[in-house]
Amino acid sequence: MNGTQAQQSAALHSTFEAASGPLLWASVCLTVLFLAVSCSGDAPPSRLHPEENVLRIAVPSDPRSLDPAIAYDVVTWPLVRALFHGLVDYDDDLNLVPWHARSWTISEDGRTITFKLRQDIHFSNGRPITSGDFAWSLERILDPATKSPGQGFYRNIAGARAFQDGSADRVTGLRTPDSETLVIELAHPDLPFLYCMAMPFAYAVPREEVERRGETFGRHPVGAGPFVLADWQRGTRMRLEKRPSYYRADEVRLEAIELMVGGDETLHMMMFERGELDIASVTSTGIPDADFIRVMKDPVLSQRVAHQPLNAIQYLSMNTEMAPFDHVDVRRAVNHAIDRQRIVSLISDRGILARGVLPPGMPGYNEELEGYDHDPEKARSLLANAGYPEGFTTELMITAQSGIDTKIGQAVQQDLGEVGITVEIRPVTGSTRIEATGRRGAVPFSTFGWYQDYPDPSNFLDVLLNGNRITEVNSTNVAFYDNASVNALLNEASTSTDREHRLALYREAERLVVEDAPWVFLYYPQMYLLRQPWLKGLKLNPVWPIRYELMWIEP
Amino acid sequence: MLSRILRRLGWAAVILWGTTVITFLIVHAVPADPVRVYAGANADAETIERIRAEMGFDDPLIVQYGRYIGNLLRGDLGTSLVTGERVLDALLARFPVTLSLALTAVCLWMLMSVPLGVLTAKYRGRAIDRTVLIVSLVAISLPVFWLARMLQYYLAYQTGLFPVGGWAGWTHIILPAATLALVITGYYARLVHTNMVEVLNADYVRVARAKGIPEYVVLFKHGLRNAVIPVITVLGLDMAALMGGVVFTENVFALPGLGVLALQSVFNLDVPMIMGVVLFSAAMVVCANIVVDFLYMWIDPRVEGM
Numbered sequence: 001m002n003g004t005q006a007q008q009s010a011a012l013h014s015t016f017e018a019a020s021g022p023l024l025w026a027s028v029c030l031t032v033l034f035l036a037v038s039c040s041g042d043a044p045p046s047r048l049h050p051e052e053n054v055l056r057i058a059v060p061s062d063p064r065s066l067d068p069a070i071a072y073d074v075v076t077w078p079l080v081r082a083l084f085h086g087l088v089d090y091d092d093d094l095n096l097v098p099w100h101a102r103s104w105t106i107s108e109d110g111r112t113i114t115f116k117l118r119q120d121i122h123f124s125n126g127r128p129i130t131s132g133d134f135a136w137s138l139e140r141i142l143d144p145a146t147k148s149p150g151q152g153f154y155r156n157i158a159g160a161r162a163f164q165d166g167s168a169d170r171v172t173g174l175r176t177p178d179s180e181t182l183v184i185e186l187a188h189p190d191l192p193f194l195y196c197m198a199m200p201f202a203y204a205v206p207r208e209e210v211e212r213r214g215e216t217f218g219r220h221p222v223g224a225g226p227f228v229l230a231d232w233q234r235g236t237r238m239r240l241e242k243r244p245s246y247y248r249a250d251e252v253r254l255e256a257i258e259l260m261v262g263g264d265e266t267l268h269m270m271m272f273e274r275g276e277l278d279i280a281s282v283t284s285t286g287i288p289d290a291d292f293i294r295v296m297k298d299p300v301l302s303q304r305v306a307h308q309p310l311n312a313i314q315y316l317s318m319n320t321e322m323a324p325f326d327h328v329d330v331r332r333a334v335n336h337a338i339d340r341q342r343i344v345s346l347i348s349d350r351g352i353l354a355r356g357v358l359p360p361g362m363p364g365y366n367e368e369l370e371g372y373d374h375d376p377e378k379a380r381s382l383l384a385n386a387g388y389p390e391g392f393t394t395e396l397m398i399t400a401q402s403g404i405d406t407k408i409g410q411a412v413q414q415d416l417g418e419v420g421i422t423v424e425i426r427p428v429t430g431s432t433r434i435e436a437t438g439r440r441g442a443v444p445f446s447t448f449g450w451y452q453d454y455p456d457p458s459n460f461l462d463v464l465l466n467g468n469r470i471t472e473v474n475s476t477n478v479a480f481y482d483n484a485s486v487n488a489l490l491n492e493a494s495t496s497t498d499r500e501h502r503l504a505l506y507r508e509a510e511r512l513v514v515e516d517a518p519w520v521f522l523y524y525p526q527m528y529l530l531r532q533p534w535l536k537g538l539k540l541n542p543v544w545p546i547r548y549e550l551m552w553i554e555p
Numbered sequence: 556m557l558s559r560i561l562r563r564l565g566w567a568a569v570i571l572w573g574t575t576v577i578t579f580l581i582v583h584a585v586p587a588d589p590v591r592v593y594a595g596a597n598a599d600a601e602t603i604e605r606i607r608a609e610m611g612f613d614d615p616l617i618v619q620y621g622r623y624i625g626n627l628l629r630g631d632l633g634t635s636l637v638t639g640e641r642v643l644d645a646l647l648a649r650f651p652v653t654l655s656l657a658l659t660a661v662c663l664w665m666l667m668s669v670p671l672g673v674l675t676a677k678y679r680g681r682a683i684d685r686t687v688l689i690v691s692l693v694a695i696s697l698p699v700f701w702l703a704r705m706l707q708y709y710l711a712y713q714t715g716l717f718p719v720g721g722w723a724g725w726t727h728i729i730l731p732a733a734t735l736a737l738v739i740t741g742y743y744a745r746l747v748h749t750n751m752v753e754v755l756n757a758d759y760v761r762v763a764r765a766k767g768i769p770e771y772v773v774l775f776k777h778g779l780r781n782a783v784i785p786v787i788t789v790l791g792l793d794m795a796a797l798m799g800g801v802v803f804t805e806n807v808f809a810l811p812g813l814g815v816l817a818l819q820s821v822f823n824l825d826v827p828m829i830m831g832v833v834l835f836s837a838a839m840v841v842c843a844n845i846v847v848d849f850l851y852m853w854i855d856p857r858v859e860g861m
Binding site: 061062064065072073144145147149151152155164215216218219233234235236237260261262263264266267270271273274276428429431432434435436438450451453463469471473474475476 | 585586587588591592593594595596597598599600601602603604605606608609610634637638639640645648649704707708711712715719720721722723806807808809810811812815816819822823824
């Protein structure tokens with residue numbers, strides 16, 4: 001053995017002496033024993049940082065981008081709203097109200113909207129905002145290089161298509177006669193277009209910052225909102241701080257918003273119960289499935305639950321072009337065979353039974369719709385009428401990761417089994433399901449959920465059920481439902497400028513849809529939110545369940 | 556020696572190239588559309604097609620692969636489809652977390668398994684040997700994500716001794732590393748045990764004892780030094796398996812490491828990021844094996860001639 005080897009050996013030796021086996025083992029056992037004994041009952045949670053007026057929340061993963069042109073999910077939108085500012089907003093009854101726009105007028109023919117803008121609002125870099133900023137921001141959405149998922153909402157602006165195809169270098173329908181006037185000319189009349197102007201895609205971004213940052217603007221956002229981004233360590237944390245120069249800064253009471261990035265809903269629930277978070281979850285889940293019943297039965301926790309019916313629907317889509325669902329009686333039979341009340345109770349009553357397409361919070365909601373009651377006997381006779389007295393076999397596609405889809409799938413399998421329809425459940429990833437169901441002639445039967453983009457019936461009926469919307473791939477009309485009368489009603493409604501007339505047309509279209517039963521109308525989901533008693537200013541509404549600028553902490 | 560190093564590096568390059576081919580094919584064989592995932596469920600068909608063209612996904616697969624390899628050779632791993640972040644930056648930002656988790660775990664389980672292995676070899680067949688054997692078997696059989704959740708619940712949530720999750724300093728690494736270590740210690744303890752038993756029966760150990768050398772010197776100097784060689788080899792091979800455990804542990808404890816990045820990029824179908832994570836992990840495993848190879852030579856001079 002040479003000298004070096006002897007040294008190494010000595011080093012190894014001393015290491016093992018220090019951590020001698022039995023001692024280590026004994027200490028591990030003792031520690032475990034100590035911990036087991038010290039696991040006493042629950043202490044009432046108290047706030048971890050009682051003195052600060054800082055909202056603490058957690059999100060499962062990084063927002064992809066804080067660029068209003070890119071962000072398009074329920075977690076990121078409230079953050080974008082905290083950082084940016086738009087022309088119009090909603091009041092508590094979901095009416096559009098002035099925001100950055102002082103007022104607006106719509107021309108007689110419904111094709112021209114003229115916004116008059118406030119002049120006292122600045123970006124956080126200090127530059128005043130003009131009508132040109134809003135025009136440029138809209139043009140940026142339509143620019144294919146921006147890759148904005150929201151471009152479809154603004155394609156009705158006159159000249160948008162020519163600009164997208166590269167045959168024009170400006171969008172002709174966007175005009176700014178002076179710094180406080182924005183004129184938007186539409187290709188055809190479109191009443192819901194104003195709702196699109198309330199979506200975060202249409203918020204103003206400063207051109208100089210976007211050009212300076214390029215693709216990374218979403219990491220270094222500069223807007224005109226009540227907060228600014230102070231820190232964002234990917235995968236770890238994000239911090240938004242109040243902007244003292246915001247034009248209504250005196251109304252914003254939070255000093256900062258501190259987001260933990262990462263972890264699943266179970267971890268976030270633990271952190272909430274330890275007082276480390278002020279809201280258990282800001283995702284649409286709200287309260288983890290596994291904890292829901294415990295929370296609602298807990299005398300303390302249940303007092304901290306707020307809930308809000310969402311403008312959303314959970315349904316089963318039947319592909320009306322594929323046998324046997326091409327037969328209307330088969331689709332009606334399936335609707336009668338499924339006990340939707342049981343499905344709602346399987347999801348712990350976190351939904352309102354659906355009788356049609358439009359949820360109760362949506363203008364045009366028809367409470368007189370009867371829908372389909374649970375009647376297996378009727379289902380059997382309808383199946384016999386349609387030529388399937390012995391039933392048939394089909395495949396139901398569900399999202400594998402979704403606990404709710406699994407419950408729905410099993411309930412549907414059992415209910416349809418009772419009337420002779422054998423259902424094989426095919427679980428796939430969410431992205432596979434969306435891709436497959438949008439492909440013509442690919443998927444006969446699938447679970448589906450739809451969450452509104454804006455509170456107008458067109459966002460449900462036109463997008464999901466207009467036959468003119470059918471495309472070979474990536475169709476949003478996944479039932480491939482094509483009824484000429486319905487299409488005509490929807491097309492008339494989409495260009496009508498008379499609000500009451502439009503709603504009547506949508507009601508009629510919905511009635512025909514329910515009769516044709518391209519979907520099994522299951523339920524309208526409700527959002528549940530669990531928050532600490534010291535969190536104030538939580539005002540839920542179906543468009544903006546989370547509005548950070550209204551919240552504050554009061555220990 | 557030099558030719559040996561060159562040969563190893565040559566093979567490493569071949570392995571990494573193969574990894575890019577396989578990953579590229581798998582990512583594109585998935586029956587889902589990355590553009591659709593990017594654009595969201597509410598986007599219309601026209602929007603999706605325009606974004607697809609902008610992202611270059613409408614080119615033939617071989618063209619896309621050629622572009623990827625061309626960029627790769629210039630050291631460009633691409634940009635995330637979802638976050639616009641450069642893939643290399645994302646990997647380098649996450650790597651220290653995963654590395655500290657893996658190294659802490661390796662240290663923990665070596666510190667536990669070597670003494671246990673020596674002890675059970677010395678007292679083989681006795682109560683302590685059997686107890687350790689049973690405990691090891693149970694530990695090996697535990698699913699990592701379950702154990703992680705249990706430790707998180709009892710040691711962090713219930714008692715507050717450790718942070719329940721997140722990343723803000725070294726205390727956040729203890730429970731995740733302990734999770735990985737607990738599952739693997741039993742296996743390594745048995746490995747050390749088996750090799751020790753064999754070595755302790757060898758002639759030179761008998762000679763050492765006959766010369767009156769103290770027992771601890773016999774155990775640790777003559778015995779362990781020889782018994783630990785195969786353990787080092789297995790450790791190198793286990794780096795790949797460790798990466799799997801890291802994915803679960805990081806996700807349960809919300810550690811911003813490569814495991815979380817891997818899972819999120821798969822959920823988002825973020826093709827450049829998936830490619831980057833897989834390639835980076837493969838490179839790490841290949842490196843670990845090369846290091847072990849040379850470590851092996853250094854511990855056991857007989858290997859060098861082979």
